[in-house]
Amino acid sequence: MEEDKSKSENPLKVNRRHFFSQLSVGIGSLALGSLLIPDLFKGGKGPVASQPLGIPHFAPKAKRVIYLFQSGAPSQLESFDYKPTLVKRMGEDLPESIRNGQRLTGMTAGQDKFPLMPSAAKFSQHGKSGAWVSEFFPHIAKIADEICIVKSMHTEAINHDPAITFFQTGSQQSGRPSMGSWMSYGLGSENQNLPSFVVLTSRGKGNSQGLYSKLWSSGFLDSKHQGVLLRSGKDPVLYLNDPEGLSRSDKRHLLDHVSSLNKIHHVETGDDEIESRIAQYEMAYRMQMSVPDVMDIKKEPESIIKLYGEESQVPGTYAANCLQARRLAENGVRFIQLYHQGWDQHGNLPNEMAGQAKDVDQASAALILDLKQRGMLEDTLVIWGGEFGRTNYCQGNFDPKNYGRDHHPRAFSIWMAGGGIKPGITYGETDEFGYNIVKNPVHINDFHATIMNNLGLDHEQLIYKYQGRRFRLTDVAGNVVNDILT
């Protein structure tokens, strides 16, 4: 309906189909029109057209997502995928039967040998489930019975940018909406004073890869679904306070006037982005009130600070961001995306990765426990993982104390918790070399389909038509991984 209204308001918004439907006047031409354009009167496939946005397709288990993205790709072999065979066959060349034609990055393609390298970190089993977790992650090991480790993730990309873009948008090429934007689009906001998609970044000391705003862009969706990046520092939002001499009511008058000018322009051009801009100004105005309160972690009691670690008091750290994430979740933000940079260990892996793990281990586990004690874990889906895995062979000098690993898309591990995911299980298996998946592979499209499923969204039905094509987060693929659902 709304669409029709805006069409009648502005002739510039009439497209080919509307033009044709306008042509058909009277029953005869109506019939002709329907012959020419078969779905002229259908308006797309059943539920897609009839179901308003903001309502799930089926009963949701999760209301929100916290995605702890480990940017740079943490090694699965030093974290969750325990491979004793690599110890036994240390230094041996990776058998061709295992590599099986896998393309390599330019960084190791020149190596004449691919010596197998075991993990420098020791592994042990944890929890009732007996999950293998390395010594780099002692706190996550303690919550092994709360999480589901997926050891059989695989991707198509072999380099950071396409891989992370794939994870975030469902496509290796940039330009599609981020998954947070899709969720905001599909589920709407729970708190009108905060954006429904918020991004927080932090950076470890390890080798880092870039993060770009395209990763939380709304693509072709309305820009109000775009992720809002809160700054990693003392002031999460700059210029939050009005300048001296500007009262709140002055500000209100200013916005009202700007808005009325924008509305005139909107009537002239019919550009929906103008309406989005008006909405953004209003959101910013409301955020002036809501953000200081939400972001004020000073109110957290000592016990919580202890749970997340002392670092949670230092703005801009991963630990602080985890604590913020919980506060944002409590305040109705649908999709909270964290990035922690520095996981790209092409060299000096044992040292760097130990450091990276230290950055995130305690706070990640604390977030799970904190959500649980607040009763929020059951409807908050938490995801921890990077954009691909790392090779089982050594990059650079062969030194078991100081080695590196290259990018490996064929198999890697992530974990998920809460929000309708079965706790205390490990899903999928890799071969004894940790190179190929031998059981229950999970593609990124499957991963997206599963997340959407838990939020009550059918990944095949959440569709946006743009430039004559129907787009989905999962494009034309994706199967819900039912085995890991509660």
Added chain:
Amino acid sequence: MDSSVPDFVLFLGRFHPLVVHLPIGFLFFAFVLELYGRWNKNPQLYMAIDLALLGGGISALVASVLGYMLSLSGDYDESTLDTHFWFGLATTLITFFAWGIRSGKLRIAQLNGLKPNMVALTLVVVLVSVTGHYGGNLTHGSDYLIKYAPFGRSEKVVLPPIAQLEEAAVYDYLVNPILESKCTSCHNSSKKKGGLSFQDTIAIKKGGKNGEAFIAGNVAKSEMIRRIMLDPHDEDFMPPEGKTPLTGEEKSILTFWIDNANADFRVKLADLETPEEITSIASTMLGLEDVTGKSGIPLPKVGLVKEEVIGNIVSAGFKVRELIFESGLYEVVLPPNFINSSNSDDLDGKLEMLLPMKDNIIWLSLKDNDVQDRHLKTIGQFVNLQKVELEKNPITDKGIAEIIGIQSITGLNLYQTKITASSLDNFLKMKGLKRVYVWGTAITEDEVARFAEKQNRPDIIMGM
């Protein structure tokens, strides 16, 4: 195909549906010329009637021959075919007869006074219409013409609606509707492609030219299953190119019927061990889907809520979200700290506003909103609640007692409330309850440990 008929004959026969339209056109045109000529008093028009009749006759003859060739394929119901055949022949003969009179080649004295042209032409037109009608019935089925007619639509046998999935007879409620939508347009009593008809159970059991359509209990040997499962490009694939193929769900139902139900025509779902997949497909087909759908959460069936009720609630400050499209089931959230000590009296009125949709709320969040024990009395009427968030409110054990009647609650969040261990026994009375969050209350670890020994108890989740 019957192997005794040469392919080339059948090939020619398939031009019958094309050629038949020529005599129809010619003959109607002849009739129109006659009428128009009379009305317009323009005898010149009559000159063309000869030619139109001759053309009609010759093309009717050709069509008849081709039609006979087509009939050799044996794909058609014989009685309808016979009628069509004889009417076709009659049309051809009468046409030649009419042409004979018209052109003066045939002189019969007795007919002179009868205005023979008009009579013969009328007869020809009637005959060609009847023939065409039967021909159409052969190709498209006898109910094709009037299926969408605004008048006298013959109602099919309407199955009595059922309330329970188990009551559904597998064949009547699940299999037959699939056959009707995807198969019977070509496999019916008047158009038996491949000699096979799905018109009724007797016909189905009979099978077609390639033998039985199915072997009870053996999907692997059932021809109809083999054909629907083929690659769509395969020549044997059914339904043939241009028709809508069966969906995965429909294939599952047919397979289930033949394998698990032993192709029994009477068996009900209740008599069978039904896999979850089939149950879910069947409930969708029969419109019985309890909206649990894919997530497996049992949900109550409720009526829809009037928009003005929702509107009032939203303007009172609640966030209202329908949890599944058109389910009438809602999540209702009062944003935290909306109510505080300064306006705590407002809450009574706000909760009252929810009463018109009390059965429709399944998730309710009132966290941090100064909820008191007396408010829980109102909430106690919300009988379909599943998730209830009451944390950070000054409620006590007395308040909890007000809501223990709601057996559907699965998750109850009471952290940082004033409840004590005496509520633990009340939790036992709530049969559906799975999780209670009591972090930050007076309940101690020891008390929870003792409670953990009880049977059929919810998980009590403490702080970390």
